[in-house]
Structures are given as structure tokens and as C-alpha cells.
Amino acid sequence: MTSWSHGYVADSPYTMAYQPSQVPGNLALICAMMGVDWQPTARMTILDIGCGRGYTVNTLAAANPGWTVIGLDYNPAHVAEAAALAERAQLENAIFTEMDLAEITDAEIDRLPEIDVVTIHGVWTWVSDAVRQGIVRLMARRLKPGGIAYLGYNCLPGFGPDMGLQRLFRHLAAQQVMGSSPQRVQAAIPAIRALHASRPANLPATGMLKRIAEGEEMMNTAYLAHEFLTEHWRPVFFEDLMRDLAPAKLDYVGSASLQDNIPDLIFSPEQREIFEGMPLEPAREFMKDLVLARPFRRDVFVRGLRRTDPLEALDRSVIAAVRPLGENPPKLAVQVGAAELDPEIWGPIAAALNEGPQSLGRLRSLPVGRHPNAAELLTILQDCNLIAPALRDSGPTEETRRFNRMVAEGYAEEGRLGGQYALASPVIAAGLTCSWLELAISVQPEIAEGRVPDGPEFVQRLLPGLAEDKLEEAAATMVRIATERAPIWRRFGIV
Template identity: 65%
Template sequence: MTEWSRGYVADSLYTVSYQAGQAPAHLALACAMVGVEWQPRPDMTVVDIGCGRGFSVNTLAASNPGWTVVGLDYNPAQIAEAAGVAERAALANAIFVEADLASMTEAEMDRIPLIDVAMLHGVWTWVGDDVRAGIVRLLARRLKPGGIAYFGYNALPGFGRDMALQRLFRHVSALQSTGNSNQRAHAAMDTVKALHATKPRQLYETPMLKRIAEDDTPIDGAYLAHEFLTDHWRPVFHEDLCAALAPAKLEFATSATLSENIPDLIFGTEQREVFERMPSGPSREFMKDLCMARPFRRDIFVRGLRRTDHVAALDRIPVALCRGVIPPELKIVVQVGIAELTPQMWEPISKALLEGPQTLGYLRSLPEGRKPNPAELLAMLDGCGVVMPVLRDSGPTPETQRYNRVAADTYAEGGVGRGQFALASPVAAGGVPCTSLELAVAVDPDVAAGTPPPPETLALRLLPNLDEEGLRRGAAVIAEILEERTPVWKRFGIV
């Protein structure tokens, strides 16, 4: 660790990781679902606390020229990269600040505009108490009344089974005498795999351990290092986070994972009876955490929570199809089994989505007979990755086109870059998730102009270092991308 990093990994950059669930348009969906009054406005200040390499900040800034989007991070290398991308993309509304929240003065905090939306993904359970206190001080001082805060964090008891794995990584990586944190974490994997094979009694076989020990898919060393090698890695109970945020007058509103807001999708009959005996608030959330395989929570808090009618609020929200090929049936795996819409419900809804953006109220009105519950319909559409919320009707804008080109140049690495990427969309007011190859394809000048060349030509252009067989496979993948993703990119004002 570097001495100034306060125990967090600072000798290597974190992986790019766009989280669609923390975009303000999605937060509005989640709030409406439970009858909490909050909607994004044309002119807002959005602050990403612990912004890493700034991908989310720059994507939101490009998609929303009327917003001021601020990224705070302690690591000057990450801030420098993020600011450089913003400068090359001419994003005047993206601001990056190197900030140590543990020692940030009130005067320094007051230089940050008053905040409408604060986002913290992968921060709270990785930093020390002094940084946590600084986060609360910042929110108490700068988050507007009525503003919202998103927290994505490792939660107890679900992540408790991985605490031994985290400690193991720290011990084993410390044996590596050379290399940065990413390299030391990656080198530790062989020892972790060898120990896992002996089936030690107290090293629980969690999904995380199985992924590390048994999955052949490469794991980014940056992810392992930042996930496991920080000094202050501590999963927390939801109610303890609520108590910590109370000085900032933040009240828990809902989960940004929409299906987790519907008890019928979580509990069987007997568990539901116990759940309903609990008072509303942290007790019920604790019951969910006991009954669900939920190691990571995505919580939304509001500073000044106001209630509204959830049916009316949901029915007003427009959504658009974000899949190129619409599934023949709509079903998702939930805690209690499989949730699905009947064909009689799904057929008219899917046809309407193919025609363009529709409000949830209109979609609900289409099936004959019993109408779907708006919250359950939304949870299923979202859980299947079928729709995204839309905030405006727009074609490609100079800001999104310019930024997407810069993002592709910076991160796509010829279509093989690692990370969770997105294309800036003026329609979604945020990012439309994509792979690095999709990012490279979408910004190709001919594709962006609506006249894509043959896939073989694009493969030669984007993947020039492949052999003949590699180019053939690459062309097949690009052909599939063009067929399935181009309609989505047009729908969301990307091309």
C-alpha cells in the first residue's frame, strides 16, 4: 500500500465498471416502485463519491449536458485519467476532484455544488472509519433536501462467508515480493485454488470462491486487488449503515435491485408470515438478508423522504426495449422459483415495445382480462434485461457521439478490453451497457452514419492482428452485433 492511500489499493488503477443500476433514471424507477417521490430534473448536480477512473461520471455528463457531474476520488492517477477523457471529449460539465474525505475541510466541501444525487458504488465497505465519517459529513452538508444517495456495498450476513477468503488473499499476496497489488492478487490465485482443492472446513465454498477456483474465465487482477487487498474491507449489516447515515438525515427508501422490493418474489408462504410480523424498516430488510442469497446490496436513501401513489408514479414512466431480439416468453429466476408473465399478457406488451418507447401504464392496459401489477411487471421487464427507462426523445447528440468515440479509443482496446462498458445515450440519460467490441463497433464512422460495411470489412478494420480463422470468427460476432444491437442503438439515440 502507498502511505497516503489510507489502507486502500492505490498502486494500480481499478477496472472500468459502469453500473446501470446507479443511473438517476433507474433510481427514479426504483423510487416510484415503492411510492417515494423523486424524479430527475433537466438541471441537476450528480456526485460520484469514489468515482475510480470516472467512466460513469463521463458517461452521465455526455448523456446530460444540463447536468453537472462531479467525480471525487483519493487516487490522483485515476482522477488524471478521468479528467483527460473528459477534456478530449470536450465535456465541460464533467468535473473531477482529487479528494481525501477523511481530512476534507468544510471550506473544501463547500466548493462542491449542492448535490441532487450522490452515488457510492463499492466504497463504504472498503474504507476506514475516518473516510466513512467524511462521507457522512459531506452528505449532511451538501446533499439537498429531497436529494437521494445510492450505496452499493458488501452486506452481512451474505458476504460474511467470504471474510475468510478475503483474509486468505491478504496473507497469500503478502508472500509475493514483487509486483503491484494487481499482480500480487493474481499470483495468489494458485495458492487459493490449491487450498480450495483440499476442502478446508472453514473456507466456505461461496460463489466468489467457486468463480476464482473453478471458473476458467479470466479474472481481472485489478478487481481482485481492489476487492480483497484493502486494509479496511468490512461487510456491514444494512441497519448499521442506516444508523451511520442518520446524522445526514438520510432515510432508507428502497433497493435499486427492483425484484428485491416485492415480497412475493422473495418469500414462500411461511417465511412471508414471519416477515409480515416484523415492523417496517430495518427489521424487514434484515429478514430479506437472512432469506436471500444477497451478498451485495444496492440501497437508495433519501434526505427528506416524501410518499406518493406508487401505481400512478409507475404508470407515468416510459420505458424502451433494450434488446435487439425480444424473448418469446418473459420469465425470471427469483428467490421462490420462477416468475413469469402468461403468453396472453406478454404478447401484446412485447408487440408494443417493438413499436417504440411506451409508458408502463399503457403496457399494463394492453392484455385482455387481468392486468399485470405495475411493480411486478417492471421487476420482470428489468430483471430480464428487456427495457430501460427513457427520459427524453432524442437522436444522437454531438456530446454523446464525441464521448463514445473517445471512450472507445481509451478503453475498447480493439474490442478486447476488460470491464463493464456502456454507450452514452441521450434517450436513457445514461449508459446503455455494452461489451468492448460493441463499443468499438458502434463508434465506427460507417456504423454511426447508418451505413455499416460488411462484417468482414469491420473485422479487418477493428481486429487487424487476428489470423484468418480469428477474423472469420470475429466477423461472425460482429454480424450478430450489427443485427441485434443496431436497432437498440437507434432506439436510444446512439447511432
């Protein structure tokens, strides 16, 4: 750790990661579902606290020239990289600021503009009380009345079983006096695997531990370092978070995982009876956290709750398919089993979405004689990753084209190793999630011209140095991606 980092990892950049759950279009769907009156506007100011390397901020700025998108981070290396990408992509509406929220004064906070949307992904779990207090003071002073806040954080009791693993990582990494934080994590993994194999009583075989100790592929050590080596790593109960947020006057809206808002998809009949007998939040959210296997919560709050009719709000919502939809209805795994649509309901809905963006109200009216529940229909489509909210009708812009090309070219080496990428889309006012290879293919001239690329030449251009025995398979994969995805990229104003 460095002396200025307040116990947080600062000697290694975080992973390149686009976070789709925190974008305004998705937040609007959650508000509609929960009967809260909020929609994005043509001109807004978005603030991402703990923006890391700034990928989500820059993607939103590229897709929305009318928005001002601000990224705050305490790490000057993150801020410098994010600002450099914004400059290369000529994104004048992306602003990055190095800021220490543990020491920020009210006067410094008041120099920020008023904020429409604040997003905080992961940060809360990893920082000191002083930083948390700074976050709350900032929201209390700058988040507009009626503004939205998104917080993603490690929660209890779901992350509780991994608390021993976190402490084990810190002890083992501390034994390595040389090397960066990711290198010290790498050195700790053999001991963790050996200990896991011995089945110690108080090191439970959680999903995280199994991925680290049993997975065929090594997890990203930079991610593990940022997740586990911070001095202040503390998962929290929902009710404790609500207590800490009280000075900012935030009201709870709902979960960014839509199925977690529908009791019928969570509880058995016996559990539902207990749930219904509880007072409202935070008790009911605690009941959900006891039942659901979720170590991470994605919560949405509003500063000044205004109610609206949820059915009317949902029916006005416009969505678009992110992939071709087939004849077989999607099936969503939920706590009580599975949620799915009958084939006679799914058929006309899938056909309409394959034609282009549709309002949820029109989709619900298509099945003859049967109108599916709006919240459950949206939840199945959204949580199965079949749709994205469509905020405007637009073709590609110079900003989105330039930004997507800059990311594809600038992060080629890192992209081949993984990461969470997205194509800036003016239609969804955000990013369309993708792999780095999909991103790289989308910006090639053949795609813009509507041509099918030459497979072998495509491979040599995008994956130089690939082993000869893998060339044929790679060429077929890249041609398939180009053929299948190009119509979707056109639909979303990307090409």
C-alpha cells in the same frame, strides 16, 4: 499500500466499469415503485464519491449537457485519467476532484455545490471509519433536502462466508515483497486453488471462491486486488449502515434490484408470516438478508421522504426495449422460483415495446381483460435486462457521438480484455450497457449511414492481428451485431 492511501490499494487503477444501477433514471423507477416522490430534472448536480476512473461520471455528462456531474476520488491517477477523457471528449460539465474524505474539513465540503444525487458504489466496504465519517458529513452538508443517495456495498450476512477468503488473500499477497497489487494477487491464486481443493472446514466454497479457484478464465486481478487487499475491508449489516448514516438524515427507499422489494418474490409462506410480524426497517431488511443469497446490496435513500401514489408514479414511467422482444415471455428467477407473464399478456406488451418507448400505464392497458401488476411487470422487464427508462425524446448529440468514439478508440486494447462498457444515450440520460466490441462497432461510419458493413474489412479495422483461422467467425459475429443492434442504437439516440 502507499502512505497516503489509508490502507486502500492505490498502486493499480481499478477496472473500467460503468455502473447502470446508480444512474438517475433507474433511481427514479425505484422511487416510483416504492411510492417516493422523486424524478430527475433538466438541471441537476450529480456527485459520484469514489468515482474510480470516472467512466460513469463521464457517460452521464455526455448524455446530459444540462447536468453537472462531479467525480471525487482520493487516487490522483484515477482523477487524472478521468479528467483527461473528459477533456478529449470536450465534456465541460464533467468535473473531477482529488479529495481525501478522511481529512476533509467542513469548509472544504461547503465549497462543493448543493447536490441532487449522491452515488457511492463499493467504496463503503473498503474504507476506514474516518473516510466513512467524511462521506456522511459531506451528505449531511451538501445533499439537498429531497435529494437521493445510492450506496452499493458488501453486506452481511451474505458476504460473511468470504471473510476468510479475504484474510487469506491478504496473508498470501503479503508474502510477495515485489510487484504491484494485481501481481501479488496473481501470485496468491495457486495457493488459494490448492487450499480450496483440500476442502478446509472454514473456507466455504462460495460463488466468489469457485470463480477464482475453478473458473476457466482468470478473474481480473486488478478487481480482486481492490476488492480483497484493502486494510479496512468490512462488509456491514444494513442496520449498522443505517446507524452510521443517521447524521445525514437519510430515509430508506428500497433496493436497486427491483425484485428484492417485493415480498411475494422472496419469501415462502412460513417466512412471509415471520416477515409480516416484524417491525419495519431495519428488521425487515435483515429478514430479507437472511433469506436472499445476496453478498452485495444496492440501496437507495432520500434526504427528506415525501410519499406519492406508487401506481400513478409507475404508470407515468416511460420505458424502452433494449433488444428486440420475441414471442416467448421472459422468465425471471426469483427466491421462490420464477416470475413470468402469461403469453396473452406478454404478446401485446412485447409488440408495443418493439415499436418504441411506452409508458408503463399504456403497456398495462393493452392485454384484453387483464391488467398485470405494475410493480411486478416492471420488475420482470427491468431485472431481465429487457428495458431501460426513457427520459426524453432525442436523436444523437455531438456530445454523445464524440464521447462514444473517444472511449471506443482510447480503450481498444483494454476493452478486448473485458470490462463493463456503455454507449452514452441522450434518450435514457445515461449509458446503454454493451460490450467493448458493440461500442466499437456502433461508432463506425457504416452504422451512421445505415449500411451493412463488409465483414472481413470490419474485422481488420477493429481487431487487427486476429488469427487467420478466426477471421470468418469474427466477421459473421460483427455483421450480426451491426445488423441486430443498429435499430436499437437509433431508438436510443446513439446513431
